[in-house]
Amino acid sequence: MRNKDSILRKPAVQSLLTSLLCILLGLLVGFVVLLIINPAGAGEAIMDIIKNFLNYSKPATRLKNMGNTLVKTAPLLMCSLSVLFAYKVGLFNIGAAGQYVAGAGACIYCAVGLGWSWLPCMIMAVLAGALVGALSGALKAYRNVNEVISCIMLNWISLYLVNTILSQVKNPTSPYTYEITKKVVMENGAMTTVAHPGAVLPQLGINGLFNNNKYVGLAIPLAILLAVGIWVLLTKTKLGYELRATGLNMYAAKYCGMQDRSNIVLTMAIAGGLAGIGAAMLYLTGFEEWSCTQSSVPAMGFNGIAAAFLGGLHPLGAIFSSFFIQHITDGGAQLNKQVYPSEISNLISSLIIYFCGFVLFFKLTLTKWLNGRNEKKNAAKGGSAK
Amino acid sequence: MTDFMNSLGFILYVTLAYTTPLLYAALGSCFSEVSGVVNIGIEGMMTAGAFTGTCVAYFTGNPWMGFLCGGLAGAFLGLLHALAAVRLGADQTITGAAITMLGISTATIICKVLFSSTETIPLSVKQKIPKLFMGVFEPTTVFGRFMDYVFATYASTYLVFILTLVVWFVFYKTRFGLRLRACGEHPQACETLGINVISMRFLCVVISGFFSGLGGACVTMAISTQFRPISIVGQGFIAIAAVIFGKFRPQGALLGCLLFGFCSGLKVVLGASSGVNMQLLSMIPYVVTVLILVLFVGKSHVPSANGKPYIKAK
Numbered sequence: 001m002r003n004k005d006s007i008l009r010k011p012a013v014q015s016l017l018t019s020l021l022c023i024l025l026g027l028l029v030g031f032v033v034l035l036i037i038n039p040a041g042a043g044e045a046i047m048d049i050i051k052n053f054l055n056y057s058k059p060a061t062r063l064k065n066m067g068n069t070l071v072k073t074a075p076l077l078m079c080s081l082s083v084l085f086a087y088k089v090g091l092f093n094i095g096a097a098g099q100y101v102a103g104a105g106a107c108i109y110c111a112v113g114l115g116w117s118w119l120p121c122m123i124m125a126v127l128a129g130a131l132v133g134a135l136s137g138a139l140k141a142y143r144n145v146n147e148v149i150s151c152i153m154l155n156w157i158s159l160y161l162v163n164t165i166l167s168q169v170k171n172p173t174s175p176y177t178y179e180i181t182k183k184v185v186m187e188n189g190a191m192t193t194v195a196h197p198g199a200v201l202p203q204l205g206i207n208g209l210f211n212n213n214k215y216v217g218l219a220i221p222l223a224i225l226l227a228v229g230i231w232v233l234l235t236k237t238k239l240g241y242e243l244r245a246t247g248l249n250m251y252a253a254k255y256c257g258m259q260d261r262s263n264i265v266l267t268m269a270i271a272g273g274l275a276g277i278g279a280a281m282l283y284l285t286g287f288e289e290w291s292c293t294q295s296s297v298p299a300m301g302f303n304g305i306a307a308a309f310l311g312g313l314h315p316l317g318a319i320f321s322s323f324f325i326q327h328i329t330d331g332g333a334q335l336n337k338q339v340y341p342s343e344i345s346n347l348i349s350s351l352i353i354y355f356c357g358f359v360l361f362f363k364l365t366l367t368k369w370l371n372g373r374n375e376k377k378n379a380a381k382g383g384s385a386k
Numbered sequence: 387m388t389d390f391m392n393s394l395g396f397i398l399y400v401t402l403a404y405t406t407p408l409l410y411a412a413l414g415s416c417f418s419e420v421s422g423v424v425n426i427g428i429e430g431m432m433t434a435g436a437f438t439g440t441c442v443a444y445f446t447g448n449p450w451m452g453f454l455c456g457g458l459a460g461a462f463l464g465l466l467h468a469l470a471a472v473r474l475g476a477d478q479t480i481t482g483a484a485i486t487m488l489g490i491s492t493a494t495i496i497c498k499v500l501f502s503s504t505e506t507i508p509l510s511v512k513q514k515i516p517k518l519f520m521g522v523f524e525p526t527t528v529f530g531r532f533m534d535y536v537f538a539t540y541a542s543t544y545l546v547f548i549l550t551l552v553v554w555f556v557f558y559k560t561r562f563g564l565r566l567r568a569c570g571e572h573p574q575a576c577e578t579l580g581i582n583v584i585s586m587r588f589l590c591v592v593i594s595g596f597f598s599g600l601g602g603a604c605v606t607m608a609i610s611t612q613f614r615p616i617s618i619v620g621q622g623f624i625a626i627a628a629v630i631f632g633k634f635r636p637q638g639a640l641l642g643c644l645l646f647g648f649c650s651g652l653k654v655v656l657g658a659s660s661g662v663n664m665q666l667l668s669m670i671p672y673v674v675t676v677l678i679l680v681l682f683v684g685k686s687h688v689p690s691a692n693g694k695p696y697i698k699a700k
Contacts, residue, residue: 037499092479094426145679146630148426148479152623156672160665167665295616305483341498343491350487354466357476357484 008370015312018362019321022310026352030344038339045340049331049348060211067210069323069330071287074223075100077322078278079304081230082133084313086271088234090247091264095136095151096275097301098158099129103276104283104298105162108177108290111199112169115183118199118284125280126273132158133272137265147268155297167292176289201284219281224319226274231315243267275301299346303329306349309356325349391528393655395535400654402536403609405647406543407432407601411625412632412639413546413553414460414597420557420634421590422570422691426482427467428598429622430489431460435599436606437493440506440613443513449607453515453542456603457596463489464595468588475695486622497613508611515542515608540608542600549597553636566590570689573696583696598622620672627675631682634689642678649674 007013027046034042048055053065079096086093093099106128110121132154139145169177169184172191178184183196203217210216234240246253246263254260278300283290307325311317332345411428418425435456443452467485470476497504519538524530557563565586568576573583605621606613624646631645632638649671657667 033495037495092483094483139676139680143680145676149623149627149630149679150676152620153627153672153676156620157669157676160669164663164665296619302483302487305480309480341495343494343498346487346491347495350484350491354470354481354484354488357470357481358474359476361474361476 014363014366018359019310019312021362022352022355025355026348029351030348033347034340034344041339045335048334049328049345052327052331052334055334063211064213067213067216069326070220071215071285072282073323073326074219075278075282075300076303076307076326077223077227077318078274078281079301080307080311080318080322081227081315082271082274083304084308084315084318085230085274086267087308087313088247089243089267091147091267093151093271094148095154096304097297098151098155099132099272099275100279100301101158101162101297102132103129103279104290105165107280108283109165109169111180111284112178112182113184115196116199118201121199121284122277122280125276129276130269130273134265134269137268141261141264159297163292166290170292175291175293177292179289180284180286199284200286215285215287217285219285223281227315227319303349306353310352388528391532395532397651397655399535399539400651401648402539402543404650405643406546407604407621408625408628408643408646409546409550409640410601410604411598411622412628412643413549413636414594415626415629416634416636416639417590418594419629419692420570420689421566421587422573422689423471423587423591424478424482424693425467425591425594426479426626427463427485428625429618430486431463431595431598432602432622433493433618434459434463434489435602436617437497437613439603440509440606441500443509443607444507447513449513449515452607453600453603457599460599460602461592461596464592468591472584472587472591475697478693494615504615506613509607514611515540518544542604542608550636550640557636570691573691584698624671624675627679631678646671646675
């Protein structure tokens with residue numbers, strides 16, 4: 001019995017348990033909401049959300065849709081890494097959404113407007129995201145501006161700026177930009193497009209695994225590699241140690257000779273770069289185009305917050321939690337729109353974040369319960385606790 | 387001269403209209419932040435209030451009923467925030483962010499269920515918050531029209547200025563206010579004097595939700611006539627910025643809100659009159675917020691215990 005106790009006391013096991021509990025509670029409340037809206041189909045609806053691509057009976061369609069979910073998981077993973085990386089350094093990066101928008105603007109403009117190939121487009125996306133992130137970091141470090149407020153303001157500023165810039169590569173017949181496979185050229189003073197496949201991320205043959213889903217490619221392995229990279233950076237390098245020390249106690253870090261201010265700027269720049277590359281991972285596949293009239297910041301960055309906390313703030317945990325969040329978001333789109341709004345998945349994500357706030361409370365309760373059980377057992381045996 | 391008076395009157399009118407919701411939310415934010423709880427859920431509370439307000443006013447036909455229910459919807463989210471952040475010692479920023487997302491997604495879901503659309507059905511004039519002093523001033527003279535623009539405005543605007551005075555009085559002239567401020571500065575010291583810090587903070591967060599809900603209701607029931615997904619977009623966060631700008635005092639928040647209200651008003655006035663790119667005009671309030679924070683926040687005094695969960699010693 002002692003053995004079982006020690007497993008439950010391990011921090012990793014506790015994190016996993018609390019994350020599962022958060023998911024369970026989130027789904028439960030989501031189910032109750034579905035029941036209130038329409039009790040008849042609620043059970044089926046919640047299963048649709050949980051099953052997502054498994055709803056399709058044909059294996060080929062299943063694989064293709066699983067590919068679609070994975071395509072959107074890669075940018076979500078990047079946004080969640082962005083949030084958790086900053087959080088480890090004591091900063092709450094609610095600006096991942098805006099950095100993601102900046103990245104999207106940069107890569108789409110470079111690809112469609114300037115006709116660059118995918119690698120420089122991706123680099124520009126990283127730089128644009130990093131710039132927006134670094135701006136929040138610098139405001140925090142040098143002007144003592146709360147990063148939450150500056151990030152949110154920059155979210156809106158980035159959105160309107162990107163809308164303006166991308167209007168130049170907009171398809172005149174729709175609110176969307178031209179497809180990523182095209183390039184804008186001027187011909188006799190009028191704007192037309194020519195084919196430009198070079199901006200699309202290479203597929204590396206991975207698309208073959210998903211029933212030739214043409215959007216699946218480099219982004220997915222790259223996202224996982226970057227997650228591992230962030231884990232190594234945070235836990236195995238001097239820089240990661242310094243950044244975490246700055247996050248834990250800025251004054252102590254400064255006393256030890258660490259550059260607290262430039263560390264904050266650097267952290268936000270890295271976080272911004274991660275969100276920026278996330279945008280490149282989505283928009284450079286051609287999976288969707290940018291709508292130049294959108295009036296709200298894409299939800300990707302905010303879902304990144306949910307994924308980061310659900311993954312126990314661990315880069316490797318984020319891989320699984322991002323997939324889960326994207327899975328239920330896509331599942332929400334499967335619902336019968338006449339009866340249930342697809343925003344149910346957003347509600348479930350936000351409930352999951354809310355319950356993640358209770359992690360400390362859950363862990364304390366669990367430990368207390370374990371202690372109590374031990375004491376009882378020892379009292380019964382008449383022995384003392386080891 | 388006539389044109390100038392007319393434009394000035396119109397700008398003042400728009401400024402006051404846009405200041406009102408911000409000021410309600412900012413007063414709410416003051417309560418929460420001064421008692422030591424960071425509340426970035428204001429945005430979600432405003433959205434909940436905006437939707438509930440119009441919805442109730444539409445179905446009951448009574449604007450004041452709608453206004454009150456908008457406040458209560460915000461207070462309910464405040465309750466959730468307080469439960470997590472004050473009672474259970476959760477990270478205040480995380481739960482605040484969750485509350486924001488929760489408010490927005492719940493409002494959209496209920497709106498879709500009730501109205502089969504992301505927008506509510508526009509309110510009629512009778513269902514909107516009434517304007518005071520309508521027809522008191524002669525719009526035929528220049529001065530009369532100016533007065534008509536500035537003073538014949540929504541009752542909610544008059545109410546918020548009275549409320550600001552009341553909040554100031556409560557904060558600085560009552561025992562409750564003294565205790566509230568002490569909870570944000572040194573909760574341990576409060577506890578030794580027999581003040582229940584947890585209940586105090588709990589109450590303040592719920593009040594902040596109530597005020598934010600009222601602010602949200604003003605947006606959809608006075609400035610506009612319906613709830614839309616873009617009704618609130620960022621106003622809750624701008625209100626928080628106004629509070630930081632106002633050094634966490636209600637009278638300072640008033641100045642901050644007037645400034646941001648003016649910027650939002652400018653957007654409307656310029657957008658209506660000139661061919662300037664609307665996307666760029668929309669950026670004005672946010673850019674000004676950042677600039678103001680850069681210039682003023684360095685000297686701001688933040689309540690010392692702000693953002694730190696208070697866990698009672700055994």
